[in-house]
Every structure is written in C-alpha cells, then in structure tokens.
Amino acid sequence: MSKALERREKLRSDLILAAEGMIADRGLSGLKTRDLARQIGCANGAVYNLVEDMDELILRVGSRTLHRLDEALSAAERAGAPSPQETLVRIAIAYCDFAAENLQLWRALFEHRMEADKVVPGWSIDDQMQLFRHIHQPLAALFPKRSPEQLGITARSLFSAVHGMVALGLEQKLVAVPLPALREEISGLVRAMIDGLIARAM
Template sequence: MSKALERRAKFREELIQAAERSIAAGGLAGLKTRELAREIGVANGAVYNLVEDVDELILRVGSQTLARLDASLTAAESNGPASPRETLVRIAVAYCDFAAENLELWRALFEHRMAPGKPVPEWAISEQMDLFRHIYHPLAELFPERTPAELGVTARSLFSAVHGMVLLGLEQKLIAVPVDALRKEIAVIVGAMVDGLTPPVVPGKRSVTRDP
C-alpha cells in the first residue's frame, strides 16, 4: 500500500471512530462533519474523500455497532448449556442489555434514513440480516417441521416483539421501565411466546418432520 493510501486509510478509520463517539454522546442529531474534520485534523471537504457521504459514515458506524451486538449475543448463547427456548430468552435479555448500555448508537441503527431515492447498500443489509441467525437457529431446533421461509417470518416476528418492548421500555418518558424490571419482563414474555408457539406433546404421537 502506498503512503497516500495508508494515510487515507488512517484518516478514514479516525473519522469513523470520531463519528461513533459523536453519535454515542449526542445521537444522530449531534453529528456534524465540520466538527469531525476538526477533530481528526483535516479540512471539512476532505471528509468526502474518506467516505462517499454522511449516509456511508453513519452506516460504517452502524457496522461497528452491529459487530459488538453480534459479539454480545454470541456470548449470551455460549454462557453454558441451554435449551433452544432458554437460548432465545438469553439473547433477548442480552439485546435489552446492549441497547441500554449503548443507547444512542443502538437508536441510530433504526433512526437513520438514507437520502431520498438512495438504497441501503447490499453490504449493510447483509450485516443486518446476518444477526437473525441468533434467533433462527434455536427456532429451527424447536420447529423442525417449518420451512426456512416460515422460520424467517417467525424470527422477524419474535425480534419485532422484543425490539418493541426494549424501545418503549428505554424511552426517557413516563413509559420508561427500569432496566432490571424490563429484563425480567422480556424473559417472561419471550418464554411465554415460545411456549405458545410450541404445539402440545400428545402421548404416544411422534412429531412429523420435513426433509430440508
């Protein structure tokens, strides 16, 4: 790599880290490229030699947030033996904890909107969708008779329910719920949802599974 490319890569990384700190401190509304440029020691216009636009900058910060969320969910899954039901409860609670500990960065994942007419890049969509494996795999163990498409719908529905609870529970308004209480409620409700989706076992009757 040439010196010029090395220098550009260094400033690009510093820009993304500075943007992450800015969002963590004040949310998306506090993100100002002029301030970021000053922080990393480049001209304001040079920012757009490092990233295509503000959308890409926010998505790159989001990529780092998703990577940390992925690590948190993986750690929750790996915390000792667990049934598929317990795994789903663990990752739901871990999701709540991550959101509470990284509130503005977590909010930015969902608050950011691309410029009108500009699609979300495929690499960003792929990173987002990859996280659903944490929900999909235990669901596949619980419901081996369901098709991949059916499991995908169930995974997204379960995520939507947990995300909605976390979003409302962490709102800094009258509806806010203490994090400890929110964690307990999420554990109870996710467990109840999984139990409700699981058909009762009929003595002497074997379940029918489909070939993949």
C-alpha cells in the same frame, strides 16, 4: 500500499471512530461534519474524500455497532442454556442489555433514514441479516418441521416484539421501565410467545 493511501485509510478509520464517539455522546442528530473534520485534523470538504456521504459514514458506524451486538449475542449463546427456549431468552436479555449500555449508538441503527431514491448497500444489509441467525438456530431446533421461510418470519416477529419492548422500556419518558423489571418482562414475553407457538404446532 503507498504513503498517500496509508494516510487516507488512517484518516478514514479516524473519521469512523470520531463519528462513533460523537453519536455515542450526542446522538445521531449531534453528528456534524465540521466537528468531525476538526477532530481528525482535516478540511471540512475532505471528509467527503474519505466517505461517499453522511449516509455511508453512519452506516459504517452502524456496522461497527452491529458487529459488537453480534459478539454480545454470541457470548449469550456460549454461556449455555438448558433448552432452545432459554437460549432465546438469554439472547433477548443480551439484546436489551446491549441497547441499554450503548443507547445512542443502538438508537442510531433505527433512527437513520436514507433518502427514498438511495439503496442501502449490500454489505450493510448483510451485517443486519447476519444477526438473525441467533434467533433462527434455536427456533429451528424447536420447530424442525418449519421451512426456512417460515422460521425467518417467526424470527422477525420475535425480534420485533422484543425490540418494541426494549425501545419503549428504555425511553427516557414516562413509559420508561427500570432495567431489572424490563429484563423480567422480556423474559416472560419470549417464554409466552414460544409456549404459544409450541401449543399451536401440536
């Protein structure tokens, strides 16, 4: 690799890390090109020689966040559980804890909106969909007769329920729920949903 390419890759990496830090500190709305350029030591316009646009930059930061979330969910799985149902509970709690510990970066995953005519790149979609395996695998153990398509719908439904509780519970408003109570409520929700699905399958 030439020196010029090495410098560009270094600047690109610095830009993504700077954007990650800025979002973590200020939230997505606090991400400013001018501040990023100043932080990494380049001209304002040079930022767009490193990434296509702000959408790509935000998605690159999101990819890093998703990879760290993947690691947190994998660690919850490796901790071991007596049943697939309890594995799902541990994954849900790990998701809640990750969101609480990385609040602004986690929020940015869902707050970011691309323009209607722009397509989300395949690598970003892959990063998102990869996480569903953590839910899909224990569901497959619980419901071996279900098709992959049916399991996928159930996985998304379960995620949506947990995500909704986390999103509302971590709101810094009147609807906020103390984290220990939120963990308990999420555990109860996941167990109740799985018990209900098992009962329906009988």
